[in-house]
Amino acid sequence: AGGESRAVNLLQNRNICPPEPVEPPKANLRDDLKKVNTSPDLFRCTLTTLPQNQNLLNKCKLPLGILLHPFKDLSHLPVITSSVIVRCRSCRTYINPFVTFIDSRRWKCNLCYRVNDLPEEFMYNPLTKSYGEPHKRPEVQNATIEFIAPSEYMLRPPQPAVYLFVLDVSHNAVESGYLHSFCRVLLDELERLPGDARTSIGLLTFDKVLHFYNLAEGLSQPQMLIVSDTEDVFLPSPDNLLVNLQESKELIQDLLHQLPEMFADNTETHSALGPALQVAHKLMTPTGGRVCVFQSCLPSLGPGALKPREDPNQRAGNDVQHLGPATDFYKRMALECAGQQIAVDMFFLPGQYTDIATLSGVAKYSGGCTFYFPGFHPARAPAQVTRFERDLRRYLTRKIGFEAVMRIRCTRGERRIRVHTMALPVSSNITEIYTGADQQAVICLLSRMAVDRSIMSSIRDAREAVINACIDCLAQYRSSVSGQQLGALMAPWSLRLFPMYTLALLKHPAFRLGTSTRLDDRVNTMNQLKALPLAYNIMALHPHMYAVHNLNDEGALTIRDQIIPQPPILSLSSERLSRDGAFLLDNGEGMYMFVGRAISPQFCTDVLGVESFAAIPDVMFELPELENADSERVRSFVGWLREQRPFFPPLQIIREDSRQRMVFLQHLVEDRSESMFSYYEFLQHIQKEACK
Numbered sequence: 001a002g003g004e005s006r007a008v009n010l011l012q013n014r015n016i017c018p019p020e021p022v023e024p025p026k027a028n029l030r031d032d033l034k035k036v037n038t039s040p041d042l043f044r045c046t047l048t049t050l051p052q053n054q055n056l057l058n059k060c061k062l063p064l065g066i067l068l069h070p071f072k073d074l075s076h077l078p079v080i081t082s083s084v085i086v087r088c089r090s091c092r093t094y095i096n097p098f099v100t101f102i103d104s105r106r107w108k109c110n111l112c113y114r115v116n117d118l119p120e121e122f123m124y125n126p127l128t129k130s131y132g133e134p135h136k137r138p139e140v141q142n143a144t145i146e147f148i149a150p151s152e153y154m155l156r157p158p159q160p161a162v163y164l165f166v167l168d169v170s171h172n173a174v175e176s177g178y179l180h181s182f183c184r185v186l187l188d189e190l191e192r193l194p195g196d197a198r199t200s201i202g203l204l205t206f207d208k209v210l211h212f213y214n215l216a217e218g219l220s221q222p223q224m225l226i227v228s229d230t231e232d233v234f235l236p237s238p239d240n241l242l243v244n245l246q247e248s249k250e251l252i253q254d255l256l257h258q259l260p261e262m263f264a265d266n267t268e269t270h271s272a273l274g275p276a277l278q279v280a281h282k283l284m285t286p287t288g289g290r291v292c293v294f295q296s297c298l299p300s301l302g303p304g305a306l307k308p309r310e311d312p313n314q315r316a317g318n319d320v321q322h323l324g325p326a327t328d329f330y331k332r333m334a335l336e337c338a339g340q341q342i343a344v345d346m347f348f349l350p351g352q353y354t355d356i357a358t359l360s361g362v363a364k365y366s367g368g369c370t371f372y373f374p375g376f377h378p379a380r381a382p383a384q385v386t387r388f389e390r391d392l393r394r395y396l397t398r399k400i401g402f403e404a405v406m407r408i409r410c411t412r413g414e415r416r417i418r419v420h421t422m423a424l425p426v427s428s429n430i431t432e433i434y435t436g437a438d439q440q441a442v443i444c445l446l447s448r449m450a451v452d453r454s455i456m457s458s459i460r461d462a463r464e465a466v467i468n469a470c471i472d473c474l475a476q477y478r479s480s481v482s483g484q485q486l487g488a489l490m491a492p493w494s495l496r497l498f499p500m501y502t503l504a505l506l507k508h509p510a511f512r513l514g515t516s517t518r519l520d521d522r523v524n525t526m527n528q529l530k531a532l533p534l535a536y537n538i539m540a541l542h543p544h545m546y547a548v549h550n551l552n553d554e555g556a557l558t559i560r561d562q563i564i565p566q567p568p569i570l571s572l573s574s575e576r577l578s579r580d581g582a583f584l585l586d587n588g589e590g591m592y593m594f595v596g597r598a599i600s601p602q603f604c605t606d607v608l609g610v611e612s613f614a615a616i617p618d619v620m621f622e623l624p625e626l627e628n629a630d631s632e633r634v635r636s637f638v639g640w641l642r643e644q645r646p647f648f649p650p651l652q653i654i655r656e657d658s659r660q661r662m663v664f665l666q667h668l669v670e671d672r673s674e675s676m677f678s679y680y681e682f683l684q685h686i687q688k689e690a691c692k
């Protein structure tokens with residue numbers, strides 16, 4: 001049986017957060033099916049036992065939905081090259097581990113129950129190289145699988161990889177210093193861009209005019225071509241703006257070496273992003289591919305120009321305006337791009353309000369992604385620079401799919417299809433539905449619904465809806481399962497963290513009110529909640545905190561001869577902090593180390609490399625590499641946490657008396673804040689409402 005059916009009295013169980021990461025529930029299936037089911041890293045359902053009908057679903061007051069991370073990098077992925085891809089003749093479902101074989105020639109579809117014939121080819125098992133036993137084929141042994149597709153899955157031959165880099169070089173952009181970082185990283189990674197001998201590349205820079213670069217093979221140096229009519233853009237040359245990477249490699253390298261200096265003294269403050277996107281679209285239309293845009297200010301010229309909409313005095317207000325786009329220019333641009341198989345990725349490096357709510361539309365509707373590095377500056381924000389360079393490196397070298405449709409993608413010139421299949425049991429018993437609930441999937445889905453609601457209606461409405469979801473669910477559980485115990489707030493074991501996560505969501509920068517929050521920061525966190533895989537979504541809402549001043553080898557892991565301490569996860573309350581301690585908080589995107597006033601001088605010298613607490617600098621972003629056991633323990637722990645994710649989380653060290661301390665303390669969601677309940681008060685509020 002999957003899951004525990006016991007109930008928890010929340011008001012009496014104050015230490016509800018477990019010391020280890022929360023495990024996703026396993027669907028209550030037969031062992032043989034459980035073994036083959038899709039990994040929860042790829043596919044999660046809010047209810048791992050499905051209600052038999054809509055009435056029962058309505059009754060349990062939990063949202064039903066699926067969260068997926070379909071193209072996650074996998075360590076084990078069976079890839080099948082097959083001339084036949086077996087699919088149900090009625091519903092087009094791919095043959096999978098949950099079908100039934102009537103006999104050795106026929107299978108019954110598990111989605112529409114139609115009986116299908118097996119093609120002769122399926123009798124041969126390419127892995128075991130033997131005939132017969134179709135149930136041993138890899139397609140029916142693996143819930144996640146990738147096919148190399150035959151030609152009927154393509155509308156045209158697979159396209160080569162095409163990259164166009166579009167760079168803001170207006171005064172603010174150049175001042176931020178990002179061009180140096182960008183050019184250095186691209187030069188380093190040029191050889192590692194995914195693609196083949198056909199890979200093409202182009203560069204476009206812009207301020208109030210557009211600069212193209214002729215990179216034709218045989219030129220002695222790149223030629224800059226300027227288009228200054230931003231109202232009616234055109235391509236200054238029919239070819240050589242997108243060139244073959246191998247053939248023009250030296251010219252491209254030349255250009256990347258020159259770019260930072262070329263614009264070093266640029267005083268032009270205007271930024272014509274809209275026209276730059278229009279020409280990018282023209283340039284990429286014949287092939288499709290990826291457009292990577294680097295933008296550091298509000299576009300001010302030509303189509304798509306924007307006005308500052310944020311009122312800085314309203315950052316702590318009781319509701320928030322301008323969460324939606326100011327114009328549909330960027331959305332329309334994105335849809336046109338998507339129609340030509342062009343994805344637009346946005347790298348924002350803003351020094352001030354840049355209207356992310358409007359500009360991120362161009363990535364959102366073209367299948368692109370968004371990166372955000374506020375206040376990017378090598379001297380003032382070195383952590384952003386590190387993060388930018390690491391993220392850009394990964395972005396440039398990770399696998400990508402071109403011309404992808406839903407589950408269809410193509411890599412390295414092959415057409416591929418990745419299929420995930422998940423099986424879940426069905427029940428008519430409400431206790432079983434609650435027992436199978438996946439609290440992390442539930443809160444993740446609710447947070448995405450809350451983003452939509454904030455934009456369509458208001459943050460206030462969204463907050464209220466989330467609180468009501470929690471109250472309604474616990475009230476229903478109380479009346480239909482746990483019995484009406486006086487003064488108790490009961491939750492099923494599976495949902496014991498639901499109220500905690502709900503409170504964390506209300507305090508998250510996306511939805512908090514009454515605390516100063518810059519509009520672009522807020523919109524960026526909303527975009528992230530919509531786009532991040534579930535595990536990072538949960539970390540963003542409810543970070544992991546550890547004491548790191550007394551790490552030891554008890555329970556430590558040993559990986560490649562390195563000992564990695566495993567301190568317990570602490571609940572997010574200042575009661576867990578101590579003046580003589582150091583605490584590491586990991587919210588997925590970044591890490592913060594909070595150092596108490598009475599920290600031992602030994603920790604200061606051995607781990608931080610300074611004489612005393614008072615000597616810890618105001619701005620400190622890395623741990624020095626010192627040769628002693630304590631330093632090695634802390635660094636190996638931080639390094640191990642970083643290895644768990646594909647992007648790089650910077651570390652910031654914060655003294656207890658620093659002005660930066662709120663950056664850390666705002667994550668302690670169990671504490672009372674100026675405008676918001678403590679966890680205990682929140683439980684009391686829920687109890688009052690749920691037991692009415």
Ligand SMILES: [Zn+2]
Pocket residue numbers: 088089090091092093109110111112113114
């Ligand atoms: Zn079917």
